[in-house]
Each structure stands twice: as structure tokens, then as C-alpha cells.
Amino acid sequence: MRPGFRWDSADAYLFDIDGTLLNSRDAVHYFAFRNAIQAELGLEASIDNVPVHGNTDPGILRAALQQQGLADAEITSRLPKIIERMCAEVMRNKAGLRPEICPSIRELIFQLRQAGKLLGVASGNLAAVGRLKLEAAGLVSEFSFWAFSHPRELRSEIFQDGLRQACEIAGRNAKVCIVGDTPSDIQAARQTGAPVIALATGVFNFEQLLACGPDACFACAADLLAV
Ligand SMILES: [Mg+2]
Structure with missing residues (x-):
């Protein structure tokens, strides 16, 4: 964790889907x-x-x-x-669809919601596809807003859309944190100026993500909750 970064101090959290909330065990x-x-x-x-x-x-x-x-x-x-x-x-x-929810994601969502945080999704999935995956995982009702691809094609545009929606709901000065699992998530978050937590529950391992300089990096959400 970057010195001075408090992972639980944001007002809203934007979650990537694949590799962060869940991994699809189907084709x-x-x-x-x-x-x-x-x-x-x-x-x-x-x-x-x-x-x-x-x-x-x-x-x-x-x-x-x-x-x-x-x-x-x-x-x-x-x-x-x-x-x-x-x-x-x-x-x-x-x-x-056979989504496998990543370790301790349910606990993380529960804890954030208990703390009154606003939760949204920001994913490169097409809207219909992303929503169906979340529905199949039983997670769709946990989130208040969604930012998906098409017409947006760049991840940074999708995050920007998520940040805009978060600020519409939680207020113009809301602090928003992005949670992702890839170097692209970290890079796109940097482009928007939002802090980013990396979870090594997708295909990239802890060292690969850490090398990209996220604000915090964990093997999985269980390690985040243990902080
Ligand atoms: Mg991902």
C-alpha cells in the first residue's frame, strides 16, 4: 500500500468485472x-x-x-x-454462464455497503454481457450504477464515465476509487486521476501488478480486508 493511502476512505468504488469480481468458467x-x-x-x-x-x-x-x-x-x-x-x-x-466469484469479493462488497459506500461497475464488457455475468453471479443488485463499453472503446473512457456517474450520485467532490486486476486498469485509472487498487485474481500476478504502481496491491480481496 502506498504510504498515506487509505483504501477505505473513498465515497464510491468502481469495480472491474473479469478477473476482479469474477472469472468466467465457460466460453x-x-x-x-x-x-x-x-x-x-x-x-x-x-x-x-x-x-x-x-x-x-x-x-x-x-x-x-x-x-x-x-x-x-x-x-x-x-x-x-x-x-x-x-x-x-x-x-x-x-x-x-458459469461465473466464479473471486475470493472474498462478497465480504468486501458487504463491508463497503455496510460502511455506506456507493458501488458501481466499470468494465470493458458490452453492457448486456456484463449485466448477464453479474446476474449469473448473483451480484447485480449490489451495484448502483454501471459503465460499460460501446460506444466507448477505451478503458479510460469507461472509467471516466463511471467516475462521472459516481459524482452525479454521490456529489461533485466525491472521492472515487477504482478496483481492477490488470496493468490496463492501473494505467487507465492513472489517466483519469483516480486512485486504483489492484487485485491479483485475474491472469496477472501480484508482482506484475505491483510493478505498474497501483495505490495498493493485494493477492485477493481477503488480504485487503485483513489490512
Ligand atoms: Mg479485468
């Missing part, structure tokens, strides 16, 4: 990328060679389509339909 979201591109463009595009962790859904689609040789302007014009198909597919397959 519903994964296949939706490929199938939506296939159905809309007739292309066999894969997201296997695209950095997905810390990326946003539109960012992943754009990278996969760039690998297929599509120009950015065409990708931009095609994205809305592809995204519509993706959301529809995840909705159809929602019974197959």
Missing part, C-alpha cells in the same frame, strides 16, 4: 466474438491472438478484424451490428 462470451463476426461478415476471425485481458469488447473486435485486413473506418461502421449479434448470442446462452 459463452469467448464464442460470441467469433460467431458474431462470422455471421455478420462471413469471416473466420479468432480472438486467440488478440490481447483480451484488460482490453474492451469493442477493442477486441477491432483487433481481431484488423488481423483480417479490415480498415479502421470499415470496422467502425460494422461494429454496431456485430455487437448487436454478440449481445443477442450471450443472451440466448445465458444459462451456460
